Amino acid sequence: MARPRKRKEIFALGNEAVVEGALLAGCSFYGGYPITPSSEIMEIMAARLPLTEDGVFIQLEDEIASMGAIIGASLAGRKVLTATSGPGFSLMQENLGYAIMAETPMVLVNVMRGGPSTGLPTSPAQGDVQQARWGTHGDHPIIVLSASNVQECLDMTITAFNMAEKYRTPVILLLDEVTAHTREKIEIPNPGEFEVFSRTVPSMPPEWYKPYEETVRGVPPMPPLGSGYRFHVTGLVHDRNGFPTQRPEEIVELLERLHRKIDQFFYDIQLVDTIETADADVVVIAYGSVARSAELAVRQARENGVRAGLLKLKTLFPYPRRQTEKVLAHARTLVVPEMNMGQMSREVKRVNMGRASVRTINRIDGQIVTPSEILKVIMQG
Amino acid sequence: MKQQQQLHRFEIRFSGLGGQGIITLGRVMGQGLALGHGYNVTQTQSYGPEARGGSSRCDLVISSEPISYPKAESLDLLVALSQEACNAYYPYLKPGGALVLESDLVKQPPTNRFLGLPFTSLARDKVGVAQAMNTVVLGALSHLLPFISQSVMRKSLESSLPAKIRAVNVKAFNLGHRLAKKEWGDDAGEVWRVEDSERD
Amino acid sequence: MANKKKGKSKITVYPDWCKGCGICVEFCPGRVLELSSQGKATVVREQDCIRCGFCELHCPDFAIVVQDKDFVEADKLPRRRSAKTTDKGE
Amino acid sequence: MNEITGNEIIHQYLRHNKKFPHVLCAGCGHGIVLGTLIRAIHTLAIPKDDVVIVAGIGCSGRLAVYVDFNTVHTTHGRALTFATGIKMANPKLNVICIMGDGDALSIGGNHLIHAARRNIGVTALILNNNIYGMTGGQSSPATPEGSTTMTNPYGQLDASFDTVALARGAGANYVARGTVFHVKRLEKIMVEAISRPGFSVVEAITPCHTQYGRKNRYKTPVDMYKWLKKAAVPIDRYEEMTEEQRTDRLPIGVFVAEDRSGFEERYLSLQAQMRAKGGK
Incomplete structure (x- = not known):
């Protein structure tokens, strides 16, 4: 692995790494409202963006306004970010739906803390997983990513921006308090060492532009406001010209395309890491900081002669079904440790369809699931 | 850089009162070990009300291998800068682990096996700045822990500080290092060096 | 300004766009307009128009156009040339 | 007179691929406001x-779709938040927010006061018809005390907002009120509002006979326009009136006109300053 240039190393918080990743991905607009434990993302953006050429930072009056502002900025051509936690994520659901409907690229980082309601502001949890999937009303596709260590916070933020731009959709990055508040050494990749994708813009004369036209990828090109392509953006179900419609065939065409533009690219979107799963009898399926505990538990189990493996989910939704089925080919037991009452294990069970026995480990006391807890369940087989 | 000593999850907890600079201490040391010495390090800390009021806590996990679980569970070294912190976290010290105390503030040590120095009065009287107490601790630990190179850590410290407080802190760092060597002896941390070379 | 222009207007009402709200009929100082049996505004006394512009400005549906008669007749057609447009794209 | 005037101007700004007449009720003043706005932009x-x-949600929110500009129809009450993002992302754009009274003063009240406090360079056009029209005539924060609505069948108990006082109190740079009866005056206000720096609030009184009038003694659209003609008084005359004379009168005109620079301008100059210094 020859590296032409040495990468800069920093000792950074997970939240700090999100900022580094966002800036590398081309983010030039942050709108937000502070909330523990995500505030460092906002604070660092407040310090960094005004020093860049065209970076805009704005603190809004609440999380609803934060979403409105970043959607507006995205429509005006910016790559945009907001970050929040717990109650703030609930407030963002309204305009999250708008961003899906109006196909507005944006990245929303939710640093999960204990809930419901104000809950446990400074303790980790993974209780927003199903909210990330279904929090906004109506049938909708969504991309939800996750990161389990500080380097991944950087890498997955870049990935989130790329997916948002590529698929013209909001992407949620779910972190938890442990990942966000751990400091670790990370490498900042050099330009050219990672992909940066920017939304496709129309390449025809404005009069011929149909803002929501069917394309092969299902993703129509998107011009920035004010660039000569005048069109109508709305949260109502709309036709190819962007105008509201109630005609059944146009409703179906739009909503099906919104799903299809994600569904046909599962291979690009569904990201996992595997550790020792090739021959594993017992496979732990974990994400976020709990995946770190799981990794240690799997290694200890191997030392104790149990063929254990880890399927680490970096994409939570759309749920990586194929990768799960691969481990199901030989796994007798699936272990799903989570800091919630079993939100991701629902997905695992849905895919498992009774093939392996699914053991869940659930903690809701504001503490991370420890390696020893997971090891105990692995050893029970 | 000389050959890095092999470490397998060495866990340190810094604890004490809010305002003693505990988090900064952990962060500076973590940064020095991660960037200067090339170890894998995870640093976590107490947040929220805990970090504002009474007690403060900052953990480091240091390892030659990638660190999976980032939190400290079983401490190799506990640094207690207040009686409450000492009482609260002593039970997490692993058998054979070391306890470093602020000897003026921890009047009732839970054990006779500890290493103490009056860090606060040293900073106030010998450096002239009481707030430099955490840097005195850093200097002392740079002597105690055999896998820390004093010069590398000092350089890392300097690079993380604004110019106007750099000189004071270097003075505090050197003082801590010198006194630890004098009071605790040359081989105070030898236990870790031996253990690790045996493991390899 | 009004009297000088009396009798010099050409008034067009687009019945498709008129919803028959009656605002133009009610407030026209010359009583130029009436509601037809279909409920649409129609021009009945064009010669009395003083071109105050009220009906045009207050038609919520942009259905009334008042023009200079001489000018329109000189052009033969209702004008469709593009105005002093400020549109970059056109 | 060779200039194109009146509605012919407006026709050039309407979207030719939209079906007209628009969806609003016969006699609804919203169309008049839209025409006025178009003339102001043309001027x-x-x-x-x-x-x-x-635009926000409600009858006023429907206006955006008919005009050939860049148009964004947002969520209920949130138009100003989108507008803030757009203006900050590209300060060159003229951003005009069209909101209703329920939209701007109730669900979006927080955004209105903060847009004013921030003095973001956006024009807020609040179409006040005293009611939630689109959804069938429920009370809004601008429904006059004592009047009858679907959600206050026995009379509105709470006092209504004074949009002008609210906007002024929150720090808006320019605050004015007009009506759809006094169109020329409203047009002048809009021209000024759009050309000023910072945050401008224009309240346009635009009666809803369908949902408000019929329940409150105004049987036809014409009745409502007659009321407007009578009730509206220019601010300078209003100020000379006695308390008694002011009853049921509505002051119109310009209430605040300042020239404080908008948030986006202040941000850009801060950015230039920080960059010149090379960071903190």
């Missing part, structure tokens, strides 16, 4: 491409 000679109309 200012702003290219269509440089205008962004951001």
